[in-house]
Amino acid sequence: MWWPLRSRRDRDRSSAGLRKLADACGVRLGCAVSARGLDADPAYRETLASAFNLVTPENALKFGPLRPTPDTFSFGEADAIVAFAQEQRMEVRGHTLLWHKMNPSWLKPENFTRGELAAVLERHIKRVVTHYKGVIRTWDVVNEAIGGTGTLRPSPWLEGLGPEYVTQAFRWAHEADPGARLFYNDYGADGLNRKSDAIHAFLEELVAENVPIHGVGLQMHVTLGSEPAKKDVAANMARFAELGLEVQVTEMDVACIGRPTRKMLRRQARVYEEMLEAVLGCDSATAFIVWGLTDAHSWIPYTFPGKGWPLLFDEEYQPKPAYWAVRDALASETRG
Numbered sequence: 156m157w158w159p160l161r162s163r164r165d166r167d168r169s170s171a172g173l174r175k176l177a178d179a180c181g182v183r184l185g186c187a188v189s190a191r192g193l194d195a196d197p198a199y200r201e202t203l204a205s206a207f208n209l210v211t212p213e214n215a216l217k218f219g220p221l222r223p224t225p226d227t228f229s230f231g232e233a234d235a236i237v238a239f240a241q242e243q244r245m246e247v248r249g250h251t252l253l254w255h256k257m258n259p260s261w262l263k264p265e266n267f268t269r270g271e272l273a274a275v276l277e278r279h280i281k282r283v284v285t286h287y288k289g290v291i292r293t294w295d296v297v298n299e300a301i302g303g304t305g306t307l308r309p310s311p312w313l314e315g316l317g318p319e320y321v322t323q324a325f326r327w328a329h330e331a332d333p334g335a336r337l338f339y340n341d342y343g344a345d346g347l348n349r350k351s352d353a354i355h356a357f358l359e360e361l362v363a364e365n366v367p368i369h370g371v372g373l374q375m376h377v378t379l380g381s382e383p384a385k386k387d388v389a390a391n392m393a394r395f396a397e398l399g400l401e402v403q404v405t406e407m408d409v410a411c412i413g414r415p416t417r418k419m420l421r422r423q424a425r426v427y428e429e430m431l432e433a434v435l436g437c438d439s440a441t442a443f444i445v446w447g448l449t450d451a452h453s454w455i456p457y458t459f460p461g462k463g464w465p466l467l468f469d470e471e472y473q474p475k476p477a478y479w480a481v482r483d484a485l486a487s488e489t490r491g
């Protein structure tokens with residue numbers, strides 16, 4: 156590849172620098188991971204542990220993977236990720252207790268009465284949060300509940316339990332671990348727009364009702380060329396902070412349409428830098444998490460063929476301009 160990097164030794168040293176800089180800035184710098192990635196490749200483990208101070212399981216804590224049958228909890232993959240993180244003294248962020256996607260086929264509202272479905276969700280949340288109590292201190296409790304029109308989107312939970320499912324989920328998670336930081340997480344609501352307005356209004360109501368919610372996750376899945384403006388992201392973070400909420404960038408990637416040119420990579424780097432600067436500039440923003448380790452591990456090419464190359468490292472674990480931009484932003488914060 157043609158971005159500047161000389162040897163494996165340089166890479167290791169520079170990655171270690173990234174994690175150290177994040178620690179020095181007091182920012183959680185995280186990465187979504189899979190147990191398969193950890194298992195398969197020493198370079199995956201080394202790069203991860205030297206560049207980041209936090210991991211979040213990309214899929215292993217979702218309802219489907221955890222619950223192959225109504226009576227089974229399948230913690231193996233998530234436990235492996237947690238064990239790795241503990242070994243490497245990294246924090247673990249929990250994603251996600253409840254979503255409209257990646258649910259098991261047995262989870263159909265028509266198979267349950269309302270009371271039964273409520274019991275399924277309560278048992279799930281309490282068992283999972285308790286399993287990781289004291290280890291996973293931050294959870295996405297509810298993921299992507301609001302649709303593009305600003306109302307609750309169709310999901311088995313909405314259909315089976317009504318709109319109260321959101322409040323109930325937060326209360327059950329809080330009962331299981333009163334010390335955990337509980338988040339609402341969504342995409343397409345990073346800057347100022349109709350969806351972020353709707354999420355802000357929704358969370359304002361939850362806060363007013365004393366629902367135990369402590370933070371909002373801005374996923375930040377963006378496509379190069381249609382990324383939000385830094386000032387809008389900063390203003391969005393500020394208004395959530397005014398509600399007393401912590402803010403985290405939870406799933407950042409910057410997809411390129413077609414194999415990127417040098418110019419596109421420089422532009423991509425700038426987007427990462429600006430979004431990280433927004434985090435560093437907001438006292439209530441505490442984490443900056445990327446959605447995958449290298450371009451080879453991203454969900455984007457599989458979901459949107461022709462798009463991709465969205466992360467900080469290329470397919471060969473080489474740092475890209477975006478990596479250096481993140482490093483520079485952290486370094487100026489440390490100096491400032």
Ligand code: G3I
Pocket residue numbers: 213214256257298342374406454
């Ligand atoms: O593990 C199975 C494998 O056994 C099987 O052979 C293969 C065949 O399709 O599928 C594998 O599972 C896939 C899984 O990723 C693990 O790779 C699923 O099909 C695939 O749907 C799943 O995609 C994940 C997606 O969420 C689920 O909708 C992506 O990896 C993951 O990056 C993505 O993450 C979401 C966040 O949770 C929420 N925000 C949006 C973000 C991107 O969509």
